[in-house]
Amino acid sequence: MQFINTGTLPGKAIEQQLLLNIFRDAFPERLSTDIKPLLQEVKGHLYNRDFATAFGKEEYLETYALRWSPSRTLCYLEILHDLRDELKPFESESEETEDAEWKIVGLGGGAGAEIVALGGLMKLLKTTEEEHRAKMNIAAIDIADWANVVTRLGSGIVTKPPLSKYASAAAQSANSALTSLSSFAVTFHQHDVLNLSPDTLANIVENAHLITLLFTLNELYTTSLSLTQKFLLNLTTALAPGAHLLVVDSPGSYSTVSLNGAERKYPMQWLLDHTLLNPSGDAKANPSPCWEKLQEEESKWFRLPAGLRYPIELENMRYQLHLYRRCG
Numbered sequence: 001m002q003f004i005n006t007g008t009l010p011g012k013a014i015e016q017q018l019l020l021n022i023f024r025d026a027f028p029e030r031l032s033t034d035i036k037p038l039l040q041e042v043k044g045h046l047y048n049r050d051f052a053t054a055f056g057k058e059e060y061l062e063t064y065a066l067r068w069s070p071s072r073t074l075c076y077l078e079i080l081h082d083l084r085d086e087l088k089p090f091e092s093e094s095e096e097t098e099d100a101e102w103k104i105v106g107l108g109g110g111a112g113a114e115i116v117a118l119g120g121l122m123k124l125l126k127t128t129e130e131e132h133r134a135k136m137n138i139a140a141i142d143i144a145d146w147a148n149v150v151t152r153l154g155s156g157i158v159t160k161p162p163l164s165k166y167a168s169a170a171a172q173s174a175n176s177a178l179t180s181l182s183s184f185a186v187t188f189h190q191h192d193v194l195n196l197s198p199d200t201l202a203n204i205v206e207n208a209h210l211i212t213l214l215f216t217l218n219e220l221y222t223t224s225l226s227l228t229q230k231f232l233l234n235l236t237t238a239l240a241p242g243a244h245l246l247v248v249d250s251p252g253s254y255s256t257v258s259l260n261g262a263e264r265k266y267p268m269q270w271l272l273d274h275t276l277l278n279p280s281g282d283a284k285a286n287p288s289p290c291w292e293k294l295q296e297e298e299s300k301w302f303r304l305p306a307g308l309r310y311p312i313e314l315e316n317m318r319y320q321l322h323l324y325r326r327c328g
Contacts, residue, residue: 013308019077023073023153024311069113071314077120077121077124083246084125089102090125102134105210108193108213109141110144111149115154118138138186139208142191143190143191147190157177193220205239205243208239215319218253236290241328243325251318253267254267273293277291300320300321301317302317
């Protein structure tokens with residue numbers, strides 16, 4: 001297994017390499033053998049949209065996390081860092097609050113990309129002054145049982161990475177975890193979000209500052225448009241004013257809607273805006289939308305810098321982005 005000399009990488013690529021190393025080190029037994037056959041099996045099930053099988057075995061879940069989550073992690077880190085002025089992590093409305101805790105709920109976040117990206121964001125944002133008080137509390141929600149993957153990646157964020165036995169004394173002295181156990185908490189909840197009761201959803205997202213739907217929403221729409229709309233309305237009810245919703249998905253995503261017996265395709269972002277920005281009901285009792293849109297990107301590229309090293313091929317990504325804030 002290779003260990004990276006991050007001193008040879010420029011700027012932010014050093015942080016990116018540290019995140020890639022977390023994935024590499026989390027599943028050493030999976031990388032100690034030829035992973036290509038497993039990759040082909042998972043790809044085949046995904047292509048056939050047989051998600052129950054693709055995410056039905058531990059070896060498949062680990063393989064998916066190793067193959068697809070690392071590139072997404074680096075993309076998400078860039079997105080979250082770019083949005084930091086809007087999201088205002090760790091800011092407290094009360095100056096008397098000793099500990100500033102930022103609660104994030106990752107819907108469809110079992111594969112770990114959001115979790116590791118948030119660990120990277122924690123490292124980027126923490127300063128000496130706030131190191132004693134800044135905390136992240138992350139809840140990952142997914143329909144498959146990603147508990148082992150989440151546990152391993154979460155552990156990699158708060159423990160020192162392994163070093164080669166030939167590492168210098170200086171390297172051993174400088175070796176440190178991405179962040180500390182006391183400032184970074186991760187939990188996993190296995191749920192089908194489209195069938196969550198309003199009370200269960202409210203308990204999960206209580207006091208949440210940020211909800212993420214990263215490469216998840218269009219799959220929900222594809223599964224059931226009506227249940228997805230109902231879920232988004234329940235989420236709106238459950239969240240406090242000031243909470244943010246971040247949606248990232250493939251650009252040009254469309255979902256098919258049946259109206260009066262005729263089928264028509266609508267862009268995902270149109271369906272999302274229609275649900276969040278144009279709520280149904282009495283206009284006099286509810287004269288303004290429940291959400292306001294802060295940022296939008298219809299199509300944007302994330303490109304990997306040169307010099308990163310990882311045992312599986314990494315990919316550039318193109319995505320659409322929508323950031324909303326819950327109104328008062």
